[in-house]
Amino acid sequence: QVQLVESGGGVVQPGRSLRLSCAASGFTFSNYAMHWVRQAPGKGLEWVAVISYDGSNKYYADSVKGRLTISRDNSKNTLYLQMNSLTTEDTAVYYCARGPPMGFGELLYSFDYWGQGTLVTVSS
Amino acid sequence: QSVLTQPPSVSGAPGQRVTISCTGSSSNIGARYDVHWYQQLPGTAPKLLIYGNSNRPSWVPDRFSGSKSGTSATLAITGLQAEDEANYYCQSYDSSLSGVLFGGGTELTVL
Numbered sequence: 348q349v350q351l352v353e354s355g356g357g358v359v360q361p362g363r364s365l366r367l368s369c370a371a372s373g374f375t376f377s378n379y380a381m382h383w384v385r386q387a388p389g390k391g392l393e394w395v396a397v398i399s400y401d402g403s404n405k406y407y408a409d410s411v412k413g414r415l416t417i418s419r420d421n422s423k424n425t426l427y428l429q430m431n432s433l434t435t436e437d438t439a440v441y442y443c444a445r446g447p448p449m450g451f452g453e454l455l456y457s458f459d460y461w462g463q464g465t466l467v468t469v470s471s
Numbered sequence: 472q473s474v475l476t477q478p479p480s481v482s483g484a485p486g487q488r489v490t491i492s493c494t495g496s497s498s499n500i501g502a503r504y505d506v507h508w509y510q511q512l513p514g515t516a517p518k519l520l521i522y523g524n525s526n527r528p529s530w531v532p533d534r535f536s537g538s539k540s541g542t543s544a545t546l547a548i549t550g551l552q553a554e555d556e557a558n559y560y561c562q563s564y565d566s567s568l569s570g571v572l573f574g575g576g577t578e579l580t581v582l
Contacts, residue, residue, distance in 0.1 A: 382571075384517075392509070392517065392560050394571035408570055442516055454564050454571055457507035457522035464516055 349373040349460045351443050356465030361434055369426040369443030369462055377401070377421035380446030380453040383428050385439035386464075395441070396428070400449040410436075433469045440464040474499060475561055475574035482580040483551045491577045493544040493561030499572060501542035504564040508537055508546045511558045511576075520559070521546060548579070556581045 355367040369381070383395040396407045396417040405417055416429040426443050444458035476494045483489040493506060500506055508521040519528055521537035524544065536547045544563075548555055561574040 384573075391558075391576040392511075392562075392573040394562075394573060397571070406570060409568070444517075454569075455504060457505075457519055457562065458509075458517075459519050459522070459528065461516040461518065 349445065351445065351460060351462035353441060353443055353462045353465035356441065356467045358468045358470060359433055360471050361469055363433055365430045365433065365467060367428040367430065367441055367443075367465060367467070369428075371424045371426065371443075371445075374445070376419075376424040378448050380449075380451075381417075381419060381426045382444045382446050382458055383415075383417060383426075384442045384444055384458070384461075385437075386442070387436075387439040390439075393439075397446055397453045398426070399453050404453060406454060430467070433467075435469050438467060438469045440466050474565055474568070475563060475572050477559075477561060477574040477577045479575070480578045480580065482582055483548075484582045485551055485553065487551045488547065488549045489551060489579065490548075491546045491559050491561075491579070493546070493563075493574050495542050495544075495563060495565075495572075497542065498567040499542075499563045499565040500539065500544055502566055504566075506537070506539050506544035507562045508535075508544075509560045509562065511560065513557070517560065551581055553581050555579060 350372045352370045382397045398417045418427045442464045445460040447456035509517040510520045511517040524539040525537045
């Protein structure tokens with residue numbers, strides 16, 4: 348069965364960096380686009396970024412451009428989110444989610460499987 | 472502020488039918504981009520409920536249905552059950568933002 352497990356969250360000071368990971372199993376990871384979505388405490392869902400199946404295409408929400416970087420290692424079945432220059436506005440649960448298979452527009456389709464999320468708290 | 476507008480809350484009694492609207496614009500739903508719906512039970516990750524406007528994944532009961540018309544989409548839930556109490560989110564693509572959008576979410580209360 349499809350499984351996505353996020354890790355790497357924690358408490359970090361403003362201006363510092365953090366890297367999140369999402370370990371995938373139960374499907375051919377290298378065939379699918381992958382997303383990061385976040386949810387601030389008590390708030391709704393906010394899309395963060397997507398990466399194509401082979402890593403050649405990456406798209407970001409305006410709110411994170413230039414600070415957050417999505418990447419993947421298909422040999423390790425792992426998705427990453429490098430988070431730099433963190434602010435209190437980045438405090439949220441971060442979910443990884445599976446996008447469409449190769450050949451389909453990364454931004455147009457639904458997210459059919461989600462991880463359980465990892466909490467990032469930015470606080471001094 | 473989400474570009475996809477949902478009512479903050481809806482409610483219904485067990486067995487009733489409720490609908491949740493998702494109103495967009497000419498750069499997202501009105502531009503014929505698909506709408507997808509998610510259910511988020513308290514304290515859990517979101518789960519796909521409807522994809523491609525009206526399609527249900529195999530794990531979703533047929534009490535849930537979706538439709539789209541013009542610049543709006545609607546999620547309908549019939550035979551309301553206590554376990555349907557959750558937050559529901561719509562999602563689409565916006566060509567002006569060149570990105571994925573989520574609605575602000577709707578909290579469903581089963582009376």
